[in-house]
Amino acid sequence: MQDSRLTMADPTDLATLRVALRESDPDYTLHPIQMDSIFIQRQALEILPQVVSKLTNGTGKNILMVTDSTPYFRESSSVKEKVYFLLTQHFQVEWLVMHNETKDLHADNVNSKIIGNALQGKDCVIGVGGGTITDLCKDSTHMFGDDLPLVIVQTALSVNAFSDGVAVMLKNGVKRTVEARYPTVLIIDLDVVQQAPPERNLAGYGDLMATWTAPVDWYLSHVIGMNANYHESPSIILRPQLRELMKKSDRLAKMDRGTLSLLARVLTLSGLSMGIAGESSPASGTEHIISHLIDMSADSRGKNVAFHGAQVAVGAIMTSIAWDFFLKEFDPSKVDIDRCFPGHEEMKPKVYAAFSWLDKDQHAASECWSDYEKKLTKWHSAQESFRSFLNNWDSFKEEAEKKTLSPEYLCECMHTAGAPTRYSRLTPEIDAKTVRWAMNNCHLFRNRFTLSDLLYFLGWWDEAFVERILDRAETLDAGL
Ligand SMILES: [Zn+2]
Known part of the structure; x- marks a missing residue:
């Protein structure tokens, strides 16, 4: 019997x-x-001055409010202006608007420093916005010193990244999860998120589809000797409630407030699952890596990217198909173990071939190789665990099957919610060539062992396998 305080x-x-x-x-x-606390309720904005007063022991006067430059509306008044107005009744407020002239705002070191430069003399920082503003606020205040209170006012249920202690930052053109800090307080006003564009809230729903692929990757990497930190609880805290949410996909399509409240709750739990795991593995596996590669490709060409969660959902469908093939078809007796451990000299050119085109100085390729090299070294030292994984395949398979959902069901829920399941239906759309490149090369990207690594080492993950995944997806009205 599982503990209901967790389930x-x-x-x-x-x-x-x-x-x-x-x-x-x-x-x-x-x-x-x-x-300190998380608020998910109607009219939660009203409690903001009280929250800030408490965090600054009633003496704090100087507040930095950080937003992006996108106009944001709740009924007729801007949420950002409302927050500014509420704060200025009690505090001295500097409103820092982050913007990028030509493209979407990125969470990178340059933008983080701009916020960092405004932190001197401040008693509290309030970030109002989505995942990028949150990552920038987490990173900049972490660099400054973690005791500066940080309040995040979440304006859409777009990603799960609000309630954890890491930030996804662009480094040499490559997205990397870096150690940052938690917000001290997270405020989700249900009236605000209900007014957010539906596709943003559906993106958050999409980000959660990784719950049926990433923890399975994490479990695999643990069993196979590539990650010592596996724990069941991070997934237990959100899986049962996510199942409930998925049954209500039709109500989510209507942006029903009760269902949005459940989405807010599950997304926040998903963020916490990464925080308590001390790594993003409970919510980020193969599906996220495919998405990161698509982002890098767009970035190198100066293009905007689609909503993170919307991209992740399609990647999760692709990954769940790969899991389905693997769990149904794998026969451990057919594995030639000696062929599963390619050397560094064999893999280095493959990593450079995959990523060199991203920038003229090959920074991205070097960054990827420096991470991949560590994974490869570790893989060579995991031969014994790999043998034991093969010997105990049936018990692994049984456990893994409990942690996955079928690609059919994922697609059904996404379709019912009115969320995209094809890369070509995202905004901006992602072309087939980029998708194939991202899927073929995702395992070469970073130091995290996932299903795509194992399938590559087994000789499965190649262009033909990617086509097989795409063909199966096509039958589900998903994929390209
Ligand atoms: Zn995500």
Whole structure:
């Protein structure tokens, strides 16, 4: 019998969640949730001045408010202006608008420094916006010193990245998850997120589809000896409630407030799952890597990217097809172990061939190789665990099947919610050549072992296999 404090975890009651997690973790593997509080409610904006006063012990006067430059509307008044107005009734507020002249705003070091330069003398930082503003605020205040209170006012249910201690930053043109900090307080006003463009909230729903692929990758990498930190609790806190949410995909399509509240809750739990794991593995596996490659490709060509979560959802469908093929067809007795361990001299040119075109100085390729090299070295030292994985295939298969959902069901839920399942239906659309490049090369991108690595080493993951995935997706009205 599983603990209902975990299976029905309530992110707005962190005290109870902390106790339940503590009791589920006798070996102290999990990391603490370093947040004061999370509010998911109607009219949550109204409590902001009170929250800031409490965080600054009633003495803080100087507030930095950070937003992007996109206009954002709640009924007729701008959410950002409303937050500014509420704050200026009580505090001295500097409003820093982050923008990029030609393209979307990126979470990169240049933008992080711009915020960092405005932090001196501030008593509290309020980030109002989506994932990029949140990542920039987390990164810049982390560099400054983690004791500066950070409040995030989430304006859409677009990603799960609000309630964890890491930031996804662009480094040498490559997206990397970096150590940052948690927001001190997260505020989700249901009236605000209900007014967000539906495709943004559906993107958040899409980001959650990784729950049926990423933790399976994580479990695989643990069993095969590539990751020592696996724990069940990060997934337990969100899976049952996500199943409930998926049954309500039709109500989500109508942006029903009760269903949005459940989406807010599950997305926040998904962020917390990464925080307590101390790494993004519970919510980021093969599907995210495919998405990161698509982003890098767009970035190198100076193009905008589609919503992160919308891209991830299509990647999750592709990955769930790969899992389905693997779990149904793999026969461990046919594996030639000696052929599963390519050397560095064989793989280095492959990594450079995959990524050299991204920039003229090959920074991205060098960055990827420096990460991939570590993974390859570790893989060579995991031969014994790999043998034992092959010997215990049936028990692995049984566990993995419990952690996945069929690609058919993922597609059905996405279609019912009115969310895209094809790369060509995203905005901007992603062309077939880019998708094929991203899928073929995703395993070469970083130091995290996923299904795509194992399938590559087994000799499965190649152009023909990618075509097979795409063909199966086509039968589900998904894929390209
Ligand atoms: Zn994500």
